[in-house]
Amino acid sequence: MRPRCSVLTGLAACLLLGPLAATAQDDMLWRQVAEENTVYMELQEGLVVLELNPAFAPKTVQQFKRLVQEDFYRGLSFYRVIEGFVAQGGDESDIGIPTTQPSLKAEFEISWDDELPWMRVEQKDFYRAETGFIDGFAAARSGKKAWLTHCPGVVAMARETDPDSSRTDFYIVIGQAPRYLDRNLTIFARVIYGMDVVQRIRRGPIEQNGIIENDLDRSRIVRMHMAAEVEVEQKKDFYVMDTSSKGFKGYMDQRRNRKDDFFHQKPPKVLDVCQVPVGIRAEKADVPEQLLTPLLEQATENSPGEAGG
Amino acid sequence: MRPRCSVLTGLAACLLLGPLAATAQDDMLWRQVAEENTVYMELQEGLVVLELNPAFAPKTVQQFKRLVQEDFYRGLSFYRVIEGFVAQGGDESDIGIPTTQPSLKAEFEISWDDELPWMRVEQKDFYRAETGFIDGFAAARSGKKAWLTHCPGVVAMARETDPDSSRTDFYIVIGQAPRYLDRNLTIFARVIYGMDVVQRIRRGPIEQNGIIENDLDRSRIVRMHMAAEVEVEQKKDFYVMDTSSKGFKGYMDQRRNRKDDFFHQKPPKVLDVCQVPVGIRAEKADVPEQLLTPLLEQATENSPGEAGG
Structure with missing residues (x-):
């Protein structure tokens, strides 16, 4: 049994020797999230920050950025929320409310390119494709195609049966990875900050497929801003683990x-690409280095109870 | 394109033709959750209901029931909460606060028994075992052993390095299934109601391994009661899908x-045992049949945006 750590004295230091040690490797590199791909989504429940992925969904990202810049999402709601599945928000055009916004061509997958910064996770995943990371995003590939994969925190466009029918409504995955949706919907972003806030979005009733009919009962988007439009004192620089670095590979190996x-029972030596937290750091310009906890919460790897044991 | 459903007129009926149709099969049987295995856990955030599993963890269930009956958990907190991983609560004995409660022998797995009501999900899962359901609980088996598996909503005992060191502290899985913990911790219950409430439990900082040092910042257990002790007007009868029924098999097949x-891209024909929502109904004695939505939210199967399309 290892030495006890008291909650009152030195717990933080003590715990740092544990799970975080793995993520604090010397050879872990960090990539700064580009300002032009950073969206601040302010909900009634708190701040959520998204990283857009123009490499996989250029047209969708372009339209989403335009909508954000036009303040389109201000005051809109999460009108369809299913516990353990998705929180869907937008102008409700996806469920028949008229909109003037154009529909988007499907961007379900891209052509494989050997230049992609691919970090393999499994050669053959449960879902019969190779899994890996590209720039912090969980992805998969098979043959000449690659796609982003449905892990918790992923942001994708809702649509009707027509693959090219996405407009403004998007969803965030809030439960066990619905991987069966891969290659059928356009994933264009992921939550890099405030997933705990996302988890507080109010759920809807299942007998209505998660639709919350009473507008008053819905969680709302207060506003969305591109990072460039955020006031300096509220702005942060975000750094995510460089998933193509040697340090990240070592972290995965652990x-x-x-x-x-x-x-006591060694687990099978397999890795679920959706169960590898990609660590995130947030820094404020004039503060030495401030760790923002909700972000880094995603960077841990541990065992319940192991903390102080 | 199928007929549109207006949010204002007949949406509920319209949506019922969709995802819920699969769960409303004629041959779906429902099992009433035994009162002696039903725990009402009242949090500051709302009501959570657990189903205990004495078949897999008899001694742990026995001690947990005693603690509930003695009002042991009243006012205790979730002191270690990691977004995407677990919410851990109890008397903090797991992190070194002295307790007089006895430690429990590990109940990580049981001997396989051909009489178990096993409904197979995959013959060989990603984690190299056969997966299935037993009485609504996700489980796995290999050789002569069977065990409950770490899916979202699972409740297990925290421990130190010693496998027999669990006492009162437990955790609820709140993120992508940490299956690597299987057979290393005692799963003894699962959340059957109020998982949305569980998701509102306040998270802790990762640099302290999720430990919330300031007691005021923690979510608290207001009280826990066995169902038998709950006042009649607050009491519900819970029914879960009978996972050994033909109807459940049909639901899985779909x-x-x-x-x-x-x-448009047919998903690989595989099922993640943690991504099969086991539907739950709640009924009140003197109300004809009341569907409690947070429960049934777990029974859906659907596609984002498909709702009204």
């Missing part, structure tokens, strides 16, 4: 091969 | 083999 005495 | 036109 998760795949659990050597800790905690594991 | 999820495994997506025939809907929505799927």
